[in-house]
Amino acid sequence: MSSIDANALVFTEAAGLELGTVDVADPAVGEVRVRLRASGVCHSDLHVVTGDWKMPSPMVLGHEGAGVIESVGPGVDPSRIGERVILSWFAPCLRCEYCVSGRQWACRDTQANKCVMADGTTRLRQDGHAVHAYLNVGSFAEYAVVPETGAIAVPDELPFEVAALIGCGATTxxxxxxxxxxxxxxxxxxxxxxxxxxxxxxxxxxxxxxxxxxxxxxxxxxxxxxxxxxxxxxxxxxxxxxxxxxxxxxxxxxxxxxxxxxxxxxxxxxxxxxxxxxxxxxxxxxxxxxxxxxxxxxxxxxxxxxxxxxYGSANASLTFPMLADLYLAGKLPLDELIGSRIGLADVSAAFDEMRQGKGLRAVVTY
CATH class of the missing domain: 3.40.50.720 (NAD(P)-binding Rossmann-like Domain)
Incomplete structure (x- = not known):
């Protein structure tokens, strides 16, 4: 394994959203690196852009992501390479009282809200400086490194665009x-x-x-x-x-x-x-x-x-596959949520539509 360069949309308070390249490190212990195939554009991302929610900067936004596991860190079963996964923006610790009582959505020990990995650092860099991944996802980039607990396997038949929306809006x-x-x-x-x-x-x-x-x-x-x-x-x-x-x-x-x-x-x-x-x-x-x-x-x-x-009071490891199965069985018309398929360069325009209350969900496809 080795670090790789990835196209990304990086946000800073000074410059706003800018297309660029970030260095994506190898996954560390208990982590996986995912090649993103789709990302939803969610109002929670817009809250950061407008300053409503203060988050660390610079940052790769995006938290509705789906893709394929490309490599794994120590302690992760190598058989997971190649899995189609949905990324959870609230990767649980699986140890606190909330997790063990079946309420992973309320986990107190997750590092998601701090936008850092378990060791307190990030896996993205640009021009030698650390870049945060929003909610430990950062799906406005071609690759992401996430905790293994935040990469939930789903059937290969599930379209990536639909899978991405299950990652946040649909589940919520x-x-x-x-x-x-x-x-x-x-x-x-x-x-x-x-x-x-x-x-x-x-x-x-x-x-x-x-x-x-x-x-x-x-x-x-x-x-x-x-x-x-x-x-x-x-x-x-x-x-x-x-x-x-x-x-x-x-x-x-x-x-x-x-x-x-x-x-x-x-x-x-x-x-x-x-x-x-x-x-x-x-x-x-x-x-x-x-x-x-x-x-x-x-x-x-x-x-x-x-x-x-x-997060819809969901345990992602159970809820994501359930919603995927319901969609594939024709019980959930999740395709109806998608208003447009766009590239990273179009995200700013999607935010403008969102501000105006226009359009359905925009989905970035890679």
Whole structure:
């Protein structure tokens, strides 16, 4: 094995996003090097670009990645070379109390949020300087070195573009319905925000047997996509008051309401749309420090529950293969999430569309 050069999109606070080349080191103990084949462009990446979330710099962004294991470090079974894998942006330690109790999504000892490997260093360099990989993935590059626990094998029949979206948006949204909220069949449900995560929530609700499934957005394009993946009703929030429309359609509010836009105003609306004894699920990721105004009397008197959802409450090693199998069996229309296939040079334009609330998921293909 040897280090290799890879084309990458590198972010710095001073220069923004710039195409360049990074040196990708050999994998160390317990690590694998993956040749990326696809990467989703997610709103969490945009949070870093806009400064909403402060992260170390310079950095290769991207955390919805899929590819093939090209080499392995000491302690990793060499038979893993050649596996088609989805990269988890929250590689678990598998030792803390959360991991051993089946809640890997809440692992306290992962180094993902620090964007460093277990030894506190990175595997990327540019011009002799260390470069961080976002959430220990860095999928806006041709290669990535990741912890073995963050490289989850999936069937070779799974398209790389779909696999990449399972790595974040699809797992978060579908998991919000199936794992976090555990929606029973026949439950009424509302999804506010129909980006990649929101559309995935709709898919999860369809799998769970919820009815009605009401999708809310300001984009007709996204509402049509919501119908295509399982929404039974749609509300354009530009044309109607979403709270009034949804309360009327559900005769007093829904059993489950999912906020997938990552905004305080829509989160407040979601609590208002939730019926007595119902549950509001906060799925979208807002700007750091955002505070939710709360009618405490409404929540207490009506016995409402408000819960947070991180990564769809998923254990990636189990959830990724399950979603892959459901897709291959024709049960999850994940292709509908993809709006465009782009190159690294087009990521900035994809972010611009995202800022404007336009388009579906852009996927970088290598």
């Amino acid at each position: 949204g579908i998991g919000a319905a199936l794992h976090t909220a555990q929606v029973p069949p026949g439950s009424s449900a509302i999804v506010v925000g129909c980006g990649g995560v929101g559309l995935s929530v709709v898919m999860g609700l369809a799998v769970s047997g919820a009815y009605p499934i009401i999708a809310v957005d300001m984009s007709d394009e996204k509402l049509e996509a919501a119908r295509a993946v399982g929404a039974t009703h749609v509300v354009n929030a530009r044309e109607h008051d979403p709270v009034d429309a949804c309360i009327e359609e559900t005769h007093g509010g829904a059993n489950f309401v999912f906020e997938a836009a990552g905004r305080v105003d829509t989160a407040e609306q979601c609590v208002a749309m939730t019926r007595a004894a119902g549950t509001t699920v906060l799925v979208g990721m807002p700007t750091r420090g955002a505070r939710l105004p709360l009618d405490v009397l409404d929540v207490a008197l009506n016995g409402k529950t408000i819960i947070g959802c991180s």
